[in-house]
Amino acid sequence: MISDSITNASATAAPSAKDFGKKKRTNRSAKLKQSKLGLRREQWLSQVAMANKGDKEEIDSNRKPRSENPDQRDRPVENLDGLSREAEDNSGTHHHESFIESLSNSPNSILSGMNSIPNFSSSSSSGSGGSCSGNITEEEDPDDDGCLDDWEAIADALAADDDKHEKENPPESCEEHASIKQSASPRASVSGSNVAIRDVKPAMSRKQKSNQAWRPDDKLRPQGLPNLEKQRSFPVMNLHYSSVAVPSSCPICYEDLDLTDSNFLPCPCGFRLCLFCHKTICDGDGRCPGCRKPYERNTIKVEASVQGCGLTIRLARSSSMFCRS
Amino acid sequence: MAAVNGYQGNTPADPPATNGSKQPVPSTKTVDSQSVLKRLQSELMGLMMGGDPGISAFPEEDNIFCWKGTITGSKETVFEGTEYRLSLSFSNDYPFKPPKVKFETCCFHPNVDVYGNICLDILQDKWSSAYDVRTILLSIQSLLGEPNISSPLNTQAAQLWSNQEEYKKMVEKLYKPLNA
Numbered sequence: 001m002i003s004d005s006i007t008n009a010s011a012t013a014a015p016s017a018k019d020f021g022k023k024k025r026t027n028r029s030a031k032l033k034q035s036k037l038g039l040r041r042e043q044w045l046s047q048v049a050m051a052n053k054g055d056k057e058e059i060d061s062n063r064k065p066r067s068e069n070p071d072q073r074d075r076p077v078e079n080l081d082g083l084s085r086e087a088e089d090n091s092g093t094h095h096h097e098s099f100i101e102s103l104s105n106s107p108n109s110i111l112s113g114m115n116s117i118p119n120f121s122s123s124s125s126s127g128s129g130g131s132c133s134g135n136i137t138e139e140e141d142p143d144d145d146g147c148l149d150d151w152e153a154i155a156d157a158l159a160a161d162d163d164k165h166e167k168e169n170p171p172e173s174c175e176e177h178a179s180i181k182q183s184a185s186p187r188a189s190v191s192g193s194n195v196a197i198r199d200v201k202p203a204m205s206r207k208q209k210s211n212q213a214w215r216p217d218d219k220l221r222p223q224g225l226p227n228l229e230k231q232r233s234f235p236v237m238n239l240h241y242s243s244v245a246v247p248s249s250c251p252i253c254y255e256d257l258d259l260t261d262s263n264f265l266p267c268p269c270g271f272r273l274c275l276f277c278h279k280t281i282c283d284g285d286g287r288c289p290g291c292r293k294p295y296e297r298n299t300i301k302v303e304a305s306v307q308g309c310g311l312t313i314r315l316a317r318s319s320s321m322f323c324r325s
Numbered sequence: 326m327a328a329v330n331g332y333q334g335n336t337p338a339d340p341p342a343t344n345g346s347k348q349p350v351p352s353t354k355t356v357d358s359q360s361v362l363k364r365l366q367s368e369l370m371g372l373m374m375g376g377d378p379g380i381s382a383f384p385e386e387d388n389i390f391c392w393k394g395t396i397t398g399s400k401e402t403v404f405e406g407t408e409y410r411l412s413l414s415f416s417n418d419y420p421f422k423p424p425k426v427k428f429e430t431c432c433f434h435p436n437v438d439v440y441g442n443i444c445l446d447i448l449q450d451k452w453s454s455a456y457d458v459r460t461i462l463l464s465i466q467s468l469l470g471e472p473n474i475s476s477p478l479n480t481q482a483a484q485l486w487s488n489q490e491e492y493k494k495m496v497e498k499l500y501k502p503l504n505a
Contacts, residue, residue, distance in 0.1 A: 252420055252454045253360050254367040271455070281454065284421055289455035 250274035252281075252289065266295055358417050365389050365415060368457050380462040382413065390415045393429075394462050395503070402470035403493040407500050411441075411465070413458060423452035426461060433492075433499045435472040435483040443468075444478050 246262045249255060252273050261274045271290025273281075278295075281287065286295050366389070372382055382394035392413040398404025409430040416422055426448055428441035436444040447456060447464055477483035485492045 252364075254364050255360075277454070280421055287453075289453040292451070292453060 247272060250277055252277035267291060267293070269293070361415065361417055361419050362389060364420060368459070371457075372459055375459065377459060377463065379466055380459070382458050382462060392458065394426075394458070396462055396466045396469070399466060399470050403489055403496050404469045407496065408503055410503055411462075413461070420454040420457065423448050423456075424458075424461070426465070430503065431499055431501055432469075433479070433482050433496050434469060435474055435477040435479055435486055436468060438478040442478065444473070444476065 246257070248257060250257055250261065250273050251271075253276065255274060255276075257272070257274055262272070264275060264278070265272060266278055267288040267290060269288060269291035271288055273289065281289065282295060287293060288295055365384070369382075369384065369389075379397040379399065380394065382392050385391045385393060392415070394411040394413055396409045396411065398407040398409075409428055409432055412425075412427050412429050414425045416424070426443055426445075428437055428443065430441075431439075432441070438444075443465065445464065445468055447453070448461070472483070472486060474483050474486055482492075482495075485495060
């Protein structure tokens with residue numbers, strides 16, 4: 001019963017899970033996905049920052065020997081259709097670049113921007129010759145390794161992830177935002193109008209550059225991602241649990257507290273002990289050793305439902321075991 | 326336990342019932358004594374590493390369930406310069422039940438009787454399994470300087486407590502050094 005309510009709560013808490021229609025996905029997999037997405041977003045951001053830098057310095061020899069920026073800048077707008085063939089391969093990054101540009105144009109409304117991704121696809125298609133919007137979903141699916149099915153899921157996951165990443169590494173992301181803002185500021189005034197097409201041309205060349213810079217990453221990504229995920233996600237968990245001072249051993253029997261024990265908080269006074277000692281005390285006078293107040297059976301359940309993750313399901317079972325005994 | 330044994334010996338028809346009730350006792354006892362052993366060994370380690378001034382405790386030679394402790398009288402109390410030996414005896418219920426603590430050295434104190442029994446709430450109804458030997462000895466040490474006059478075991482000491490100079494003379498007169 002308790003676990004049912006917990007899974008229901010998690011389903012409502014993470015709307016992306018609902019979109020997949022797979023109820024069995026837990027919060028953990030959603031978190032992994034979010035961190036994956038966050039990682040990709042950082043890759044995009046760094047990609048764009050790199051490309052913008054390269055464009056400013058007019059260095060294109062080391063990145064791509066084939067295309068030259070001045071030539072592409074002088075091309076008429078109609079060539080964009082020709083370019084769009086190349087851009088098709090790359091529409092994912094293309095889309096995201098324009099997406100990030102608009103982000104940097106309105107840095108204060110990052111979350112709202114992420115939630116309105118369908119609008120982005122239309123605006124980016126109008127800016128770059130109308131070849132992108134059809135390809136986005138085609139292109140994005142192989143990139144995601146099948147982990148994301150549609151844009152709404154991405155939007156939800158990104159929106160949920162964004163706060164975390166802002167907290168996690170503010171200086172890095174600020175740097176990125178700053179560089180992007182700098183590069184985006186010259187054409188910030190003309191975004192969305194027809195005049196912007198001119199500015200799209202350098203943007204396109206940049207996209208191609210980022211295209212070629214992106215490729216090796218693309219191939220490497222399946223191997224590289226899991227390690228990065230672990231580095232990203234596990235310290236966060238550790239931080240979360242170390243913020244609460246949990247003794248390493250039970251103060252009653254001096255045995256080490258395992259994961260279930262260290263998440264077991266039977267008394268509001270904060271006195272922790274292992275489940276065995278708690279059971280022994282409950283069989284006896286049933287008073288908390290920390291404050292001498294009698295244990296309340298209900299507080300255990302409250303604790304279990306408050307935390308709301310996989311650990312607490314185990315907790316709920318153990319507490320129900322206590323209720324039975 | 327003794328009554329059960331006697332009953333069992335007198336009527337051999339009953340043993341199945343008594344055996345059934347008796348059987349779980351030894352198994353839980355061994356489990357308990359093992360956990361008590363671990364706890365007492367850890368406490369001993371903590372006491373030896375901690376180095377609290379004025380208190381010490383160590384198990385008797387071959388029985389870790391019986392300890393001898395010493396308490397030094399705190400400074401600026403009438404017990405300054407005196408040292409007291411205590412015995413601590415732990416049951417298999419420890420730490421869920423308090424150990425039995427007694428003064429072995431004669432102690433002239435309102436809350437200690439002539440047999441060395443101590444009237445201290447944390448050794449009785451206010452016991453918590455979070456207490457250990459160290460906190461017991463520290464509590465007794467502070468009890469020496471701050472007796473509870475309202476419920477005395479030694480009424481003579483309680484009456485004399487108001488006169489600290491006379492009290493100190495009495496303590497020194499009755500005090501027997503540990504080595505003696």
